[in-house]
Amino acid sequence: xxxxxxxxxxxxxxxxxxxxxxxxxxxxxxxxxxxxxxxxxxxxxxxxxxxxxxxxxxxxxxxxxxxxxxxxxxxxxxxxxxxxxxxxxxxxxxxxxxxxxxxxxxxxxxxxxxxxxxxxxxxxxxxxxxxxxxxxxxxxxxxxxxxxxxxxxxxxxxxxxxxxxxxxxxxxxxxxxxxxxxxxxxxxxxxxxxxxxxxxxxxxxxxxxxxxxxxxxxxxxxxxxxxxxxxxxxxxxxxxxxxxxxxxxxxxxxxxxxxxxxxxxxxxxxxxxxxxxxxxxxxxxxxxxxxxxxxxxxxxxxxxxxxxxxxxxxxxxxxxxxxxxxxxxxxxxxxxxxxxxxxxxxxxxxxxxxxxxxxxxxxxxxxxxxxxxxxxxxxxxxxxxxxxxxxxxxxxxxxxxxxxxxxxxxxxxxxxxxxxxxxxxxxxxxxxxxxxxxxxxxxxxxxxxxxxxxxxxxxxxxxxxxxxxxxxxxxxxxxxxxxxxxxxxxxxxxxxxxxxxxxxx
RNA sequence: GCCUCCAUGGUCAAGCGGUCAAGACGUUGCCCUCUCAAGGCAAAAUCAUGGGUUCGAUUCCCAUUGGAGGUGCCA
Numbered sequence: 077x078x079x080x081x082x083x084x085x086x087x088x089x090x091x092x093x094x095x096x097x098x099x100x101x102x103x104x105x106x107x108x109x110x111x112x113x114x115x116x117x118x119x120x121x122x123x124x125x126x127x128x129x130x131x132x133x134x135x136x137x138x139x140x141x142x143x144x145x146x147x148x149x150x151x152x153x154x155x156x157x158x159x160x161x162x163x164x165x166x167x168x169x170x171x172x173x174x175x176x177x178x179x180x181x182x183x184x185x186x187x188x189x190x191x192x193x194x195x196x197x198x199x200x201x202x203x204x205x206x207x208x209x210x211x212x213x214x215x216x217x218x219x220x221x222x223x224x225x226x227x228x229x230x231x232x233x234x235x236x237x238x239x240x241x242x243x244x245x246x247x248x249x250x251x252x253x254x255x256x257x258x259x260x261x262x263x264x265x266x267x268x269x270x271x272x273x274x275x276x277x278x279x280x281x282x283x284x285x286x287x288x289x290x291x292x293x294x295x296x297x298x299x300x301x302x303x304x305x306x307x308x309x310x311x312x313x314x315x316x317x318x319x320x321x322x323x324x325x326x327x328x329x330x331x332x333x334x335x336x337x338x339x340x341x342x343x344x345x346x347x348x349x350x351x352x353x354x355x356x357x358x359x360x361x362x363x364x365x366x367x368x369x370x371x372x373x374x375x376x377x378x379x380x381x382x383x384x385x386x387x388x389x390x391x392x393x394x395x396x397x398x399x400x401x402x403x404x405x406x407x408x409x410x411x412x413x414x415x416x417x418x419x420x421x422x423x424x425x426x427x428x429x430x431x432x433x434x435x436x437x438x439x440x441x442x443x444x445x446x447x448x449x450x451x452x453x454x455x456x457x458x459x460x461x462x463x464x465x466x467x468x469x470x471x472x473x474x475x476x477x478x479x480x481x482x483x484x485x486x487x488x489x490x491x492x493x494x495x496x497x498x499x500x501x502x503x504x505x506x507x508x509x510x511x512x513x514x515x516x517x518x519x520x521x522x523x524x525x526x527x528x529x530x531x532x533x534x535x536x537x538x539x540x541x542x543x544x545x546x547x548x549x550x551x552x553x554x555x556x557x558x559x560x561x562x563x564x565x566x567x568x569x570x571x572x573x574x575x576x577x578x579x580x581x
Numbered sequence: 582g583c584c585u586c587c588a589u590g591g592u593c594a595a596g597c598g599g600u601c602a603a604g605a606c607g608u609u610g611c612c613c614u615c616u617c618a619a620g621g622c623a624a625a626a627u628c629a630u631g632g633g634u635u636c637g638a639u640u641c642c643c644a645u646u647g648g649a650g651g652u653g654c655c656a
Contacts, residue, residue, distance in 0.1 A: 088656050123655055188654065195653090204583050204652065231654055249586065258584050258652090266654040273656045297585045297651040320587080321649070348648085376593095379605090383594055388604045407594075409587045410649055417593065417606045427619075462619040473617095493615075527615090541615035553617035561616095 081113025083288045084281070085139075085146070088120045089131035092359040093138040095413060096292070096322040096351045099377045103319060104290040105144045106378075106401035113287070117149030118280060119160040122270045132160075138360050141370060143394050148284075156284040161276050168271040171279050171309075172232045172264050176217070180308030181264055183220040184211040184233045188267075207233065207261045232265040234274070234305065242300035247288075247317045247403050254300050262301065274298065278305045281314055290317045317403055320381060322351050324413045329355070351413060363418075367441065367467025372422040381411030391424075423465040434461045441470040445478050455519075456564060459556040473555055477564055480573050481550035485580060488546060493538035500543035501581040506533055507544055508574055511562070519563040526559070547577035 085101040087093065093101070108115040117139065121127055136151055148154025158164055175181040184207075191207070198205035212235060215223075224230055236242075236259045243253035264275035271279070281289055296318045306313040328337045328345040334356075336344045351357045358366070363373050375392055384392075384400045392400065426434065435457040442453055442460075456474065464470060488500040495503075510529050514521055530540050545558035548570050554561055562570045 086656090090656080120656065126655065184654095191654085199582095202582055206652090233654095252585070254584065260652075263654045268654080270654090272654070277656090292650085292656095293586070294650055294656080300585090318586090323649085325592085350649085379593065381593080383604095385595095388595080390605060407587095411594095412592060414592045414606070420606055423619095459618095463617070465618095490616090523615095530615095536615095538615055545616060549616090551616085555617070557615045557617090559615075 081108055081111035081287050082285050083108040084116040084118050084286050086118040086120050090126045091128050091353050092134050094351055094359050098360050100319055101144050106397055109398045110401050114147040117146040122161050180235055181232050182212045182235050183230050185230050229267045231263045231267055233261040234264050236261050242304050244299045244303040259301055278302050282311050286314050289314045293318045293320050320410045322413050323348050323410045324351050368422050369425045372425040376418045376421045381407045419465045426464050441467050445471045445475040463555050476549050476551050483550045488543055490542055493542035495542045499539055503540040503543045504578050517567045519559055522559040522562055548573040
């Protein structure tokens with residue numbers, strides 16, 4: 077399989093997998109799978125200072141939960157391992173030296189401090205800083221080797237041509253070309269001996285036979301430089317697919333206090349920014365724990381900045397996505413994460429569940445506030461399914477069943493049902509004995525008996541039923557009407573709450 | 582500042598020289614109705630601006646404006 081497509085998702089373990097990363101992983105997976113190829117996970121942990129403990133495990137977990145099964149990776153093995161860059165550390169210098177011998181790179185003995193000073197100076201003058209190739213010109217290779225042998229710290233820099241153009245071709249963005257003189261001689265091997273991303277990605281992608289490189293557009297402007305590296309090695313560059321970032325619209329807040337920063341008129345200021353953990357934007361894990369379905373999240377995230385060709389269909393399982401995915405449908409500009417649409421997708425997936433599956437998913441949430449022994453949770457689930465957008469909101473929707481909330485008497489005044497405290501008082505006085513007379517406390521009985529009696533009052537149904545529901549639930553909105561609520565509460569609770577409300581009217 | 586990329590409603594978007602410029606979310610109204618949902622129906626809302634090219638531009642080119650990214654011994 078010489079032409080087998082091999083893609084890789086290569087996160088650095090600096091925290092959880094946020095939605096932008098998840099989408100990159102998803103597209104990378106889909107690209108491989110639609111060609112029947114392999115999807116590989118590689119951990120890019122060459123920046124040891126930024127590494128967060130436990131982040132690697134969290135990545136594995138998130139990938140599994142999302143259904144992004146990788147064919148090769150640190151915890152599943154493969155023929156091109158190791159798949160963690162720090163475990164490949166001995167590999168990189170060898171290639172770097174090969175490049176040095178070929179003239180594509182050189183040793184640099186300038187210290188971080190010297191470089192920093194130069195950069196500051198250039199910045200003060202408003203110029204773009206670029207390393208001046210001092211060590212390339214002033215330190216011959218033999219001398220460099222001697223100094224290194226003597227233990228002097230050094231880095232290896234890419235030797236970018238000073239003239240001409242560098243370019244690459246992207247599946248989405250097409251041909252991208254830059255003047256070499258705008259490019260800096262970036263560090264390939266750091267003083268700690270580890271490679272920078274700039275070098276490691278090229279080496280590893282080549283060594284792992286990666287055919288398609290997918291990554292964020294933050295690499296778009298440095299990609300020509302990577303191609304220079306491929307050329308210097310005499311390697312064929314991979315096919316590139318750069319993906320725009322995912323943004324979120326929020327309000328401007330203080331980074332420390334998280335308090336909104338107001339403008340001169342005292343209003344909050346809307347801003348669009350990249351999704352980030354720093355501001356507490358939800359990760360995949362967060363959304364799952366809030367009660368979003370993974371299928372809904374994946375479906376939503378797939379459609380964020382991408383649309384399938386030739387169809388208006390919006391619902392796709394992972395299998396569907398593999399079939400229908402087409403990189404040409406990716407939008408080139410950043411997409412804004414829209415919580416409303418995610419909620420809708422989630423609600424829609426919930427409505428499409430079988431009642432049994434719904435009940436199974438909902439009961440743990442309901443049990444947080446309701447004793448399963450005391451309530452007919454199956455009936456409650458039936459009522460709740462069409463009203464559930466996010467499972468995490470369930471407890472707040474039903475807690476009034478467990479305990480009667482503080483009754484707001486203003487609720488007895490309602491325009492639509494023509495209710496006033498007076499009509500409510502009358503209505504409740506009328507309904508109470510009827511309810512009390514019902515011995516078989518079923519929803520159907522409650523409904524039939526009360527509905528049959530209402531015409532005697534000369535009031536419309538709502539004028540009688542609105543106050544009843546308010547009296548026993550204390551809520552303006554409930555997941556069902558007066559009869560459903562009365563049934564769920566049971567006879568004792570219903571009568572008790574009714575009496576308490578009547579006493580106050 | 583410099584470099585790269587991008588630009589259709591509030592959001593996600595279809596479109597790829599001739600369309601009354603799809604669809605979805607959200608919004609608004611109506612219907613249904615014992616509340617809220619769900620469901621049904623309807624509506625408002627988009628081609629950033631200015632120049633070209635063309636018989637004809639949302640579509641091609643240029644500029645402007647706006648946005649994103651890069652400019653690290655971070656990825």
